[in-house]
Amino acid sequence: MCGIVGYIGTKEAYPIIIKGLHRLEYRGYDSAGVALIGNKGALNVYKCKGKVSDLEKFTEQKDKSGNIGMGHTRWATHGEPNDINAHPHYSETKNLVLIHNGIIENYAAIKENLIKRGHTFESQTDTEVLVHFIEEIKEKEGMKLGRAVMAALQQVVGAYSIVVMDKNNPDELVAAKKGSPMVIGIGDNEFFIASDASPIVEYTKNVVYLEDEEVAIVSRGKELKIRTIRDKEITPYVQALEMELEAIEKGGYPHFMLKEIYEQPRSIKDSMRGRLNADKGIVQLGGIVDHEAKFLKAKRIIFIACGTSWHAGLVGEYLFEDLARIPVEVEYASEFRYRNPILYEDDIVIAISQSGETADTLAAIELAKSRGATIIGVCNVVGSSIARATHAGSYTHAGPEIGVASTKAFTAQVTVLTLMALHIAHKKGTITQSRYRQLLYELESIPKKVESVLKLNDQVKYLAGIFKDVRNFLYLGRGYSFPVALEGALKLKEISYIHAEGYPAAEMKHGPIALIDEEMPVVVIATKGANYEKVASNIQEVKARKGKLIAVVTEGDKEVKSVADYTIEIPETDECLVPLLSVIPLQLLSYHIAVMRGCNVDQPRNLAKSVTVE
Numbered sequence: 001m002c003g004i005v006g007y008i009g010t011k012e013a014y015p016i017i018i019k020g021l022h023r024l025e026y027r028g029y030d031s032a033g034v035a036l037i038g039n040k041g042a043l044n045v046y047k048c049k050g051k052v053s054d055l056e057k058f059t060e061q062k063d064k065s066g067n068i069g070m071g072h073t074r075w076a077t078h079g080e081p082n083d084i085n086a087h088p089h090y091s092e093t094k095n096l097v098l099i100h101n102g103i104i105e106n107y108a109a110i111k112e113n114l115i116k117r118g119h120t121f122e123s124q125t126d127t128e129v130l131v132h133f134i135e136e137i138k139e140k141e142g143m144k145l146g147r148a149v150m151a152a153l154q155q156v157v158g159a160y161s162i163v164v165m166d167k168n169n170p171d172e173l174v175a176a177k178k179g180s181p182m183v184i185g186i187g188d189n190e191f192f193i194a195s196d197a198s199p200i201v202e203y204t205k206n207v208v209y210l211e212d213e214e215v216a217i218v219s220r221g222k223e224l225k226i227r228t229i230r231d232k233e234i235t236p237y238v239q240a241l242e243m244e245l246e247a248i249e250k251g252g253y254p255h256f257m258l259k260e261i262y263e264q265p266r267s268i269k270d271s272m273r274g275r276l277n278a279d280k281g282i283v284q285l286g287g288i289v290d291h292e293a294k295f296l297k298a299k300r301i302i303f304i305a306c307g308t309s310w311h312a313g314l315v316g317e318y319l320f321e322d323l324a325r326i327p328v329e330v331e332y333a334s335e336f337r338y339r340n341p342i343l344y345e346d347d348i349v350i351a352i353s354q355s356g357e358t359a360d361t362l363a364a365i366e367l368a369k370s371r372g373a374t375i376i377g378v379c380n381v382v383g384s385s386i387a388r389a390t391h392a393g394s395y396t397h398a399g400p401e402i403g404v405a406s407t408k409a410f411t412a413q414v415t416v417l418t419l420m421a422l423h424i425a426h427k428k429g430t431i432t433q434s435r436y437r438q439l440l441y442e443l444e445s446i447p448k449k450v451e452s453v454l455k456l457n458d459q460v461k462y463l464a465g466i467f468k469d470v471r472n473f474l475y476l477g478r479g480y481s482f483p484v485a486l487e488g489a490l491k492l493k494e495i496s497y498i499h500a501e502g503y504p505a506a507e508m509k510h511g512p513i514a515l516i517d518e519e520m521p522v523v524v525i526a527t528k529g530a531n532y533e534k535v536a537s538n539i540q541e542v543k544a545r546k547g548k549l550i551a552v553v554t555e556g557d558k559e560v561k562s563v564a565d566y567t568i569e570i571p572e573t574d575e576c577l578v579p580l581l582s583v584i585p586l587q588l589l590s591y592h593i594a595v596m597r598g599c600n601v602d603q604p605r606n607l608a609k610s611v612t613v614e
Contacts, residue, residue: 002087002101003073004182005199006163006173008220009190013069014059016192020199021052021071026256026402029073029603030081034059035088035097035165036069043167045097047072047086051603068170068220070163070193072099080124088165089128091135092119095167096145098131101195102159102180110155130156134164146174146217146227153178153213153229159359163193171220175210176229181357181385182210184224186238191218196355196381197241198400205241209383242382255601257403257495261587262454265447267398267408268580271415278440281433283423287376287394291348294374295424298348301326302373304333304364305352308406308490312413313352314483315579319421322576325430333360337367345372350417351393353377354401354409356384365389378416380409394420403602405494407587410487411450411580418443418577442574446581449571453584456568460585463550463566464592467521473500474515474522474547475586476508478535481525484579488523488586495594495604505531505538518546523589524564525582528554529575539563550589552582 003024007013017034025032032055033047044066048058052073072087088097104110107126110133115121119132130152138148145166153160159179166172175182175193185192185200185207192200193216197207208224210216214234217225226234253259260267275284288295301320303313310332317328331341333351337360343349349368353361356379365375365386377386377393380401387393396412422439425431431439467473473492477485486502493500503512505524516522522542526535536559542549543563551564554572561567570581594601 004195006070006193008068014064017071023198031074031086034071036066037170039065091131100127101161105158150229173218176215177210178212184208208236260408265450269447270397271412278444303330309352311483311487316417323421323425333364337364343371347373350376356381356386460588461592468596475502476505477525478505478531491590516545516547521548523550525552526560
C-alpha cells in the first residue's frame, strides 16, 4: 500500500526521491518522509503528516545534500497518520533507518522482548520495532547490515518490503521483500529501489524484481547482490521495462482518472492487439495456449479478485457461462482464502488484478495451487507477483493506471475475459460460427464506440451538477448489466464519498425499494437485450415511488426515454459487450460529481491503489 523509493549513486538523491514519491503517492498519502546521509556524514530524517507536497515545504530550509537516501509515502496500518508514525524510522541508536510497506504480524511479541532489554519506542508502528530488532541482531552478533536483515527476517511473520540504511556505511542500501512488491533499477554507477517501476522509468530500463524472502544489497560502485533470508545466493535476473515515461504523466488532463477514462479506446484496442482478427475469424491468446485442453475439459472455472476486478470477474461469469457453457463461480479473494474451499485438480482458477500485487488474491492463488488447480492470471503489470505466481495468463496491456479508482483496467480486464470466453466457446463448439464471427467484428468496433460515448462528457457533467449534493444513489441492472451497476456504485463511493449501492434490478422489490422517494436518484442500465422489458417494468416501479431516474439506454430508445427523468444514450452493441460501453458514462458521472464536491479524485481518502496488505 505504501510507496518506497531509494537511491544510491553519483547524483543528488533528494530530487530523485521526491519526484519518485510524487509518482508513488497513489500508493499512500497519509504521511511522507525521507532519509539522507548528507555530504558531511549526518543522517538526516525529515517526515510529516500529509502529502509529499507538505514534505517538500517542511524540508525547504533543511540540509538535503547527499547521494544516498530513501523516501516513503504511507498508508497507515499500525498507528494513526501523524508526524511520529511517518516513515522512515530510527533504530535505538539512531544509526539505522528503515522504511517499510506491509504488516509485521508478530511485532507485538518482538516489541515486548525488546522493551525488556531496554529499548524505547517513539511510534506506534510495527516498522520501528523491526529496525530496532535488526540493529540489536547486528550489534549483538557483530554482523554486517545485510546479514542482520536476513537474520531478523527469519524471525518475522508477515508481509514486508523494506529498505534499510546505516549512517556508518554511506555506500550501501539493503532492501528485502515478502508479499509486497519491490523492484531494483540498475543505472550507470547507480541503483534505484522502488515499490513499482514508475519512479525508475525516467532513469533506466533495466530492472530486477525481487522474489519473496530475497534480500538485495545495493553497494556504490559494485554489482547488485541478492541472497535469500536463509543465505542462498541468487543470480539477479535483469528485465527490460516496457513502461514509458509519458504513460505516467497527466498529459494535460486535470486528473489521472479523467486521462485514464479517455484512454479507454486505446487501452481496449491494446488489450486486443495481436489477439483478435475478425476478418480471419481468429482469437489468439498465447498466454493460455498450453492450458487450452484443460479449459476445454473444465467442469468449473473460479474467478478470484477484489474490488473492481471482482466486478470484471462477474462479467466474466456471464461470458463463460453464456458463450462457453462452463459453470463459473466468482469469489472475493479475501473470503476465499479464509474458507476451506472445495477445489479439484481439474478446476481452473482465474485470478484478476490490475496491479498483480493484491495480497488477498496472491494468498488465494497459493491456496488454489496447493490443491492442484490450474491458475490463470489476468493482470496489467508485467513482471508482477501474480504474473509470476500463476501457471499462465494474459496481460491486459492497459498501460499504467495511476488513479486510485480503477477505470481503464476494468474495461481492459473485461476485454481479455471476452476474448478468452470467445476462444474457448469457438473451440468447444458451444457457439455458432455466424455468432462467433459477428461477435469478433462487434468487439473490434468497441474502441470506436467508446470514443462516441466519451463525446457525452458534457451531458454527463450537466447531470453531475444536478445530483452532486445528494446523500445516496441506487444503481440497477440485469444480466450483463448487473456487474456494471455494482461498478458504477463503487466508483461513486470511492471518489465522491456518496453512499451508493448496486443491485440486480429485480431484487429491488426484495428490500431496496423501501429507500426510494423523491430524494433518491436511481441509475438504471436499460439497454436493448433479453431483459429489456423486465428492466422497463422495474423502472416503472421506481417512477411510481417518485424516484429520480437516470437511464443508460441504447441509441434511439423511446420506451424508457419517455419515462426516465434523464437518459444517456450509448451505441447499440451485442448484449454481452454492453458493459464495455455502459460503464463509461458511470465513470464520468462519478468523476464529475467528485470534482464538483471538491474531493481529491486521484487520491480518495483512506484508499490506496494497490492493496498489498491484508
